[in-house]
Every structure is written in C-alpha cells, then in structure tokens.
Amino acid sequence: MRNAEVSCQAMNLKQLSENLGLSQTTVSRALNGYPEVSESTRKRVELAAQQGNYRPNMRAMSLATGKAMTIGHIIPVATQSDVVNPVFAEFVAGASQTYSQFGYELMLRFAESKDEESTYRSIVAKHAVDGVIVHSPMREDSRLALLKEIGLPFVVHGRVCDTNEEYNWIDMNNRSAFKQATQLLIDLGHKNIALVNGQESLSFAWLRRLGFLDALHENGLTHNPSLMASDELTETHGYQTATKMLASDHAPSAFLVSSYVVALGVRHAISQAGLAIGKDISVIIHDDALSYFDNSGAVPQFTSTRSSVREAGILAAEMLLKQIDEPELYPQTKLLKSHLIMGSSTGPYRAQLSTLV
C-alpha cells in the first residue's frame, strides 16, 4: 500500500533545510521558537515547513529530548473479558482534549491486575510515556507505592482510602454527595432506603457507602444490610438487586443508585413490580453525565448527584501535564463538587401498594 508518493509526504529536517539552504540547526531553532534566528528566516522556514507538511519525527524528537510526549492510561480489568466501565471512555475522551491541545499523545492499555505491576515497569523501561493516569483506585492500592518507586509522574482519578501518603489526585465528593442525597430521601420521609452500589473494594463505592451511612446515623436510622448491595456497575446488577429487594419483606421505598447504567436495571425492576418511580418509589442516582445517557433537561428523569466525568478527564490531564512540567508543584489535588439535581424520580414517602395489598 505504501507507494512512491510517501517519500514526498514524509519530509525530514535534512531535506527541509537543504531546500531552504539553511542548516538543520537553524531550521530546528526557527520552528521551536528559539531567539537565535532572525524573524525573516523564521517566517521563511515556517512557510516552507507548512507547505511541505513537515512534522518532526516524533520518535527522533523523543530520543533527542528524552520526552515521550505521551501519557499512558492503564485501565485495570479483572480478566480480558471483563466489564469495561463506561466511565473510562468518557474520561478518556475528556483527557484526550487536553493532550492534543498540548501536543501530547494518549497511549491506552488494559491490564489484568495480576500483571499491572509489570505493565507499569515495562512502559517506563521502554520510555513509552511521560506519565500516567491511575484509574479506578481501590481502598488500598499498591499502585501508589509502585509508581513512586519507579518515579513515574501520575494523577489518580479518585482517591486511595487507606494511605497517608501524598499524591496527585482529582476526585468528586463521593461521601458528601451520597450523604446529601440520602438526607434528601430522609427528608422526604423515607426510612427504608436501599443502596445499590459499585464494588466496595473500590474507593468511590466505599466512600459513597460511608456517606450513605453518615446520613442514616445522623438521623438515628439503622442501616439494613440486606438493603445494601455492591457489585459491578451493570444493568443486570441493578435489575436483579432491585427485583429481589422489592420482593422482600422489608422492601425499600427509595433507592440510591451508584450509576445510570445500574439505575436502568432498577427502573426496569420497579416498573415490572407495577410501581411508579417518583410516586411509589423514589430513586436518586449518581450521574456521571455520560453523553449517551442524557439526564438533563428542565426536569431530568432522575434526581441525581451529577458530576461530569469528561470534565474530570480534562482537568486530570491538565494536572498531570503541569506536574510533568513543574515537578515542584507536587502534590496537586482537586475536589470536584457534584450537584444535586432534582428530577422526577423522587417524591414524598407513601405506603407502598405491595404492603397495602
């Protein structure tokens, strides 16, 4: 498929400088904005570079400068056929905006947890990246120590609970958001509130659980373990959990759900039980603002704690690039406040049909 035209396409410094009758040094300096070149030659060089569609060979540039101009995203998966959290794609879409703005590329990997360590060591030894984003931090997470040992700059999307170490992170206020949401349900008169959560070995889910419990306890309510479920963020998880809970003796009158996808399963279970969301049953979800699940509008479908994951991606990337540029900034942190948005899925408590029947 490669043909003769290719050689025209891929011009290099040497050719460019020969065409211009200048040295490689001068051309390089002209293009990189060094002062030792006159404004007139700089213009001439830039024009020629543009016309020749010249871009420095990224590999050669990296070799010479020692900078990979690439950021790695290593997505942890349990197995190769594992669930891929839809949040990651949205986050990456955001981060990628920042990267292209600053001339960086994005390298993506999926790593099973068992070879996560070797993955990190490998990409560093290969000089593949200048830094990484750590996804899906766990309550305790060995990646912190590992990355510090390797000396690879990183930003965590989320936080690690069981550590006193410092590190760069960007996170939303999981705990207070879920506390606030729970409080809203309590204020509406709900007492039997179910939490349909993500895997609580992961920080975000654990913190949401804590926030949920905070609110219950502050209001003198006891939590019911059978109304607390924790699993991967799938529709099935939501459906099966809600179905089972609704059929039980102590059916909840309200659900607090950790993601939109899960809520779709919950919604389905509720309507299959012949109940109406926002009337018989209240639901609050956490809304990551995924682009294909639109929960906005004048009156959103779901009452929700909303925090844009895409924006988090943008900001995380900015933080990382800044960290790489100015190591003395370490550590940087940023807490994003979610918004509690009233939708049509919440309403005052009322005795449920099923219990009346």
Next chain:
Amino acid sequence: MRNAEVSCQAMNLKQLSENLGLSQTTVSRALNGYPEVSESTRKRVELAAQQGNYRPNMRAMSLATGKAMTIGHIIPVATQSDVVNPVFAEFVAGASQTYSQFGYELMLRFAESKDEESTYRSIVAKHAVDGVIVHSPMREDSRLALLKEIGLPFVVHGRVCDTNEEYNWIDMNNRSAFKQATQLLIDLGHKNIALVNGQESLSFAWLRRLGFLDALHENGLTHNPSLMASDELTETHGYQTATKMLASDHAPSAFLVSSYVVALGVRHAISQAGLAIGKDISVIIHDDALSYFDNSGAVPQFTSTRSSVREAGILAAEMLLKQIDEPELYPQTKLLKSHLIMGSSTGPYRAQLSTLV
C-alpha cells in the same frame, strides 16, 4: 518525583553489554533471536536482561527500525462535547488484547470531522503509528482515499457503501441480520414495524435500514416513513421516538432497535404506555454484547441479533498487524455473522390495548 533510583530502573543496551562484557551488537542480536550468537551467551544475556529489567527504549528502537510499533485509533466526533459511542470502548478493549500480544501499543485520538484529514496527515508525518483502525465509516467516506494517498495501512471497522475501491475491512452482516430480524417479526404476524436506527449517514445504520426494507418488500408490505427514525444511539433517542410512535394513530406493534442503549429508552416508553414487552409489543434489538449490558442467559431479556464488538476489535487488530507484516495480503476482508437469539421480548402479534380502547 523522579529520584536517583530511576537510573537503576532504566538500564540501556550500553550498560547491559558492558556488564556482560559483550558488545552491543551481540546483546542486541541475542535478545532479538538472531542466529549469530551461541546458545550459551544468549541464555546469559537473557538472564541479565531480565534481572536488570531491561527493555529496549521504544523511541530509539522505532527510530532505528522505522517501525513505530503503535496502532492509531482515531475516533470521529462531531464536536468535542459530542456523544461517544459506547461501542468504541468495547472495540478498543478487544483490539488492545491483540496489540499487547504482539508487542504493539495503542494510540488513541478523538478528532472532530473538520480536522480529521489533518489528524491523519499529522500522525503519519510524525511517524506516530504504523497503521490505523478506521471507526464509524460513513456511506461515502473520504478517509478511504485519504489513507490510500498517504499510504498508511488501515482496516475499517465496517464498510463504506458508495465505493468500488478495495480496502481492508471487518464487518458484521448488518443488512441480512436486520432483514432476518424483520422477517421474524413479520412471521409473528406484525405488520406495523418501527425501525429505531442510528444515523443513516453511517454505513451500519444505512445497511440495517436496507435489510429492514428488504424484508418488508419481500413480504409485500409497504414501509411507513413515520415509523423509521434515525439519530444518535442514545437512550433519549429511543425513549422519545418510541413514545411518539406509540402515541400516534399508526402505532407499531413491534420495534426493531439498533442498539441496547436505545432499546432501554424504548423499553421505558413501552412500559410507560402501560404495555408489556413480548406480549403487547415485540422488540428486537441489535446487541453488540457490551460487557455491562448483559443480554445473555437462558432466556435473554431481548430477542436480538448479536455480534460481539469486542471480538471484532480483536480480529480487526489481527488483520491490521498482518497487513503491516505482509503487505501482499491486501486487501483482506472479513464478514462476521451475527446470531439471531430468541429472548423474551418478542411474541405473536395481537391487537393493542390502545387501539381497542
């Protein structure tokens, strides 16, 4: 954050060969499996490399060999805040398996259509990739000609309709799958069948539309334009479309839906209308087998045409790497057959409540 330990971590060929008392040539050859080195030294070298956690500097290697050892995925988006099709993440997760198996890295970009051309030209000029996967092909798609001109190896995930040119592609049988699904609905007695489709400027949606029409026409049915909707694959699209259609005078008794996400909206609209899926209304979806929407099990929720996007990713990547390795294979093509899977969302036609009332 980088500290003294780093230098220990990042060993290079020179150091390694000095440690071993061998030349760089020999060490390089030993590690790359050349025959000019004795088995005993090879063992010795491999051991030392492993112990020193030596990995060749990817940038230097690329420069020397001319191979980037990287594949690019350029995801087209209308605007930076655009919907990111969930299918892409799953596809990429699959492709990534193949890449890491063969020592390749995956470079990801999101490109607005207006600067798609410059994106491709740029990554080629930069020598950033050895090939690319083309996502979301359109009915007519300028990327084909562009990539051929540039001479960059590529594989299209899907097909381009309006072209006679040859190119590498991997696709599912969109047209026949949707024809088959439509036929099933017709066989069940349905005559008013709605198609809730993706954007029909995209090939996959257009082909599904054609398949849908094929079946209608073969059975002497005329299509009703008001029962054919086409938009981005969001839940909202499904919900609003189905709500409107169900409320109209010629409400459909069956829906053919282009994705699981959209179907969730359709399902919601149906249950809000007080109708039961699989009884009052039949629904067939196309199921990309996304990991967080589980539509498997003994009796899946939705009757569906299923084709795993993740597997497509694996195979597309294999095809591309093979193409890069053996250019004479051009063009390669692969058609994946989707499976029609019976779920509980379809049933024989019966007069609808709404029309009876």
Next chain:
DNA sequence: GGAATTATCCAAAGCGCCTTGGATGTTCGA
C-alpha cells in the same frame, strides 16, 4: 578605525537502538 558586541548561522556530537561488513577464533576435511 579598531575593538567589543550583537545578530545569524553552522558543524558536530549525542540520544539508544539496529544492522552492515568485517575480524577473530574453531572446527573439519583432505
């Protein structure tokens, strides 16, 4: 006008790897 700046530009080294074209030592057949 001559020395000291300043403005421009260049030659060459080096980043870490692969690879060509020998060099050296070993083994084998005659």
Next chain:
DNA sequence: TCGAACATCCAAGGCGCTTTGGATAATTCC
C-alpha cells in the same frame, strides 16, 4: 598440517532530531 568453512563476536555507521560550542558577518561604542 593447512586452507576452507563455520561459529562467534565486534566496530562503526545511521535512523532524525536537539543542542553545545563556535564561526562569521553586521552593528555598535569609544
């Protein structure tokens, strides 16, 4: 025992870029 064939290893050049340390010409200052 000697040359040929082979096995084993090495020195050095080159991939395309950045960057150091001048060189040359133009300008300024006394």
